[in-house]
Amino acid sequence: MNTQKLNIAMLSLHSSPMGPIGTQDTGGMSVYVRELSRWLGARGHRIDIFTCAGDGASEVELYPRVRLIHLVHLGGRLGTGPSKADLPARLPRVFEALDSYKRSHRRHYSLIHSHYWLSGVVGCMAREQWKCPHVTTFHTLAARKNRDSSMENEPDLRLASERRIADRADRFIVPVQDESRFIEETYGAPRSKIHIIPGGVDLERFMPMDRCAARRQLNLPEDAFLILYVGRFAPLKRVDRLVSAVARLRSQGRKVQLVLVGGDDPGTPSRQALEAAASRLQLEDAVHFAGRVAQEALPAYYNAADVMVLPSDYESFGLVLLEALACGTPVAATRVGVAPQIVEEGINGTLLASNRVSDLVSGIAGMMRTKRAAVDRLRSTVTPYGWPGIADAVVDVYVSVNTNGTDPALTEPI
Numbered sequence: 470m471n472t473q474k475l476n477i478a479m480l481s482l483h484s485s486p487m488g489p490i491g492t493q494d495t496g497g498m499s500v501y502v503r504e505l506s507r508w509l510g511a512r513g514h515r516i517d518i519f520t521c522a523g524d525g526a527s528e529v530e531l532y533p534r535v536r537l538i539h540l541v542h543l544g545g546r547l548g549t550g551p552s553k554a555d556l557p558a559r560l561p562r563v564f565e566a567l568d569s570y571k572r573s574h575r576r577h578y579s580l581i582h583s584h585y586w587l588s589g590v591v592g593c594m595a596r597e598q599w600k601c602p603h604v605t606t607f608h609t610l611a612a613r614k615n616r617d618s619s620m621e622n623e624p625d626l627r628l629a630s631e632r633r634i635a636d637r638a639d640r641f642i643v644p645v646q647d648e649s650r651f652i653e654e655t656y657g658a659p660r661s662k663i664h665i666i667p668g669g670v671d672l673e674r675f676m677p678m679d680r681c682a683a684r685r686q687l688n689l690p691e692d693a694f695l696i697l698y699v700g701r702f703a704p705l706k707r708v709d710r711l712v713s714a715v716a717r718l719r720s721q722g723r724k725v726q727l728v729l730v731g732g733d734d735p736g737t738p739s740r741q742a743l744e745a746a747a748s749r750l751q752l753e754d755a756v757h758f759a760g761r762v763a764q765e766a767l768p769a770y771y772n773a774a775d776v777m778v779l780p781s782d783y784e785s786f787g788l789v790l791l792e793a794l795a796c797g798t799p800v801a802a803t804r805v806g807v808a809p810q811i812v813e814e815g816i817n818g819t820l821l822a823s824n825r826v827s828d829l830v831s832g833i834a835g836m837m838r839t840k841r842a843a844v845d846r847l848r849s850t851v852t853p854y855g856w857p858g859i860a861d862a863v864v865d866v867y868v869s870v871n872t873n874g875t876d877p878a879l880t881e882p883i
């Protein structure tokens with residue numbers, strides 16, 4: 470294991486790792502940034518996470534050696550919490566605030582790790598000014614969203630910015646091979662700078678428990694086949710199709726229930742649209758909206774379920790797949806994120822042919838016919854994804870860029 474201790478500026482600008490996870494702009498990336506930072510801190514590295522989201526204290530210590538810094542508080546320069554839509558125009562000012570924090574607190578960073586394109590843009594500015602390596606994780610790519618989902622139309626500004634980041638960053642961390650090929654072919658990122666490291670899972674939190682006890686705890690029926698969805702209600706997640714699939718399964722006489730965890734608050738358009746769909750299909754008794762559930766309380770939901778379904782058009786990481794399997798619950802997913810890598814057909818789940826309602830129905834019906842494998846066998850398919858090992862793999866990338874800077878300018882003292 471590498472013993473070099475690093476000071477890392479972690480940029481998570483549009484979404485706070487302590488934000489309301491499960492809502493529109495706060496999902497897997499927040500969990501990723503929080504867990505990665507926690508484990509980096511545990512390994513002795515120092516991490517300053519910078520965000521413009523939320524309205525918490527200007528600076529808080531989240532874990533040993535891990536600080537969360539709200540840039541919005543800095544001298545009132547940015548006003549209060551720019552929304553994600555306002556951020557692109559304000560990125561130069563965000564960099565000014567970041568730079569001013571670094572100078573006034575006399576911080577020296579070994580490297581910058583940016584998350585999502587908005588942070589990537591600021592990461593490029595910081596790299597240039599601070600002469601400091603820049604590692605980036607896109608989380609999702611605009612060109613891929615636009616290609617893979619008819620529900621998305623990412624703007625040219627994001628596309629152009631991602632191209633620029635691909636041209637300038639020192640290292641790219643992507644979760645799967647597929648995404649590596651895509652940023653190489655579409656954005657021209659050099660293969661030698663791309664590292665494939667999947668997302669992680671907290672194997673101590675996401676543990677198997679008794680299924681009946683979990684259902685009793687959550688007040689869920691014990692005699693139905695329980696389908697679970699966990700995540701945001703973003704259009705590309707295709708939760709609407711899952712609701713339609715449940716209606717069709719019930720019309721075939723199958724006793725299924727659907728639990729939806731996450732999503733925006735009651736009264737928001739995304740939530741209302743799903744409630745209206747459930748009501749139109751007369752599923753009021755079959756679809757349960759659990760709302761946003763804190764990570765600590767999620768294991769009971771995964772454990773209560775017979776299958777966790779992820780019908781998305783596109784995912785980069787797909788953390789919920791790892792979490793479900795860590796609890797010993799099989800999954801049914803489209804070929805997104807880590808799914809093709811971890812799903813062992815008929816053992817820990819199934820890869821859906823597509824997210825058309827008919828394919829969701831046949832995939833879930835197939836799972837209903839398959840004898841469930843032993844919980845330990847299911848869990849064993851994701852034990853290599855525990856956060857400590859994933860964080861170590863990320864450190865290897867940091868060290869590679871920190872010691873042999875790709876640009877002579879990077880060796881200058883900061």
Ligand code: UDP
Binds near residue numbers: 731762764786787788
């Ligand atoms: N999540 C949560 N509470 C909720 C809904 C989701 O904690 O109510 C978490 C979930 O456990 C997972 C993350 O949000 O860690 C979603 O990550 P994923 O990679 O599956 O999807 P993304 O949000 O990145 O599209």
